[in-house]
Amino acid sequence: MSRVTLTPAARDALRGNEVVFFDWHVTGLCCADAGEFSVRPLRRSQLPRRARRLGPTDLVYAHPTAWVHLAELPVTIDVRPLWRWRRFTTDLLPDAGLRCCLGRPVHDQSPRQRHMGGNR
Numbered sequence: 001m002s003r004v005t006l007t008p009a010a011r012d013a014l015r016g017n018e019v020v021f022f023d024w025h026v027t028g029l030c031c032a033d034a035g036e037f038s039v040r041p042l043r044r045s046q047l048p049r050r051a052r053r054l055g056p057t058d059l060v061y062a063h064p065t066a067w068v069h070l071a072e073l074p075v076t077i078d079v080r081p082l083w084r085w086r087r088f089t090t091d092l093l094p095d096a097g098l099r100c101c102l103g104r105p106v107h108d109q110s111p112r113q114r115h116m117g118g119n120r
Contacts, residue, residue, distance in 0.1 A: 003074040004055035013079040013086045014059065017043050020077055020088055021051065022062035022070060037066055039077065039088045 006020065014020065021042040042061075052067040054060040060077065062070055073092075080087045 003072070004060050004070070005074075005076050006055075006057075006059060007076065007078045010077050010079040010088060011059070013081070013088075014041060017045070019044055019047065019058070020060045021047065022054065022060070022066040024063040024066040037070075037090075037092065039090055041086060041088060 010020070018041045021040055023038045023040065025036050025038060027036060047061055048063065050064050051061040052064055054062050054067060054070060054075075076091045078089050078091075080089055
């Protein structure tokens, strides 16, 4: 089961007929395909037919390729209001999609752990 959670602010920012959608954007990398995630509010009626549910509630969905990478990750979704717009954000690293495709850890060590030489 996915460990995706919404902050109270993100939950309140969603309108009655909206969900948070993790989209997958394909980018070419050498001979392999890689991609990146984006997060946005989407009306339920506009969800792609193959979208898969993430998390214990029915408020978060993902593109099938994004779902594969996010299914077991702990992800927190928040919102940052920008005047009349809402910008949904996550605690994933900016290059999380590329890291997933290359088999690298998505939740990296904290700056303190890096400075101290990691977990020994």
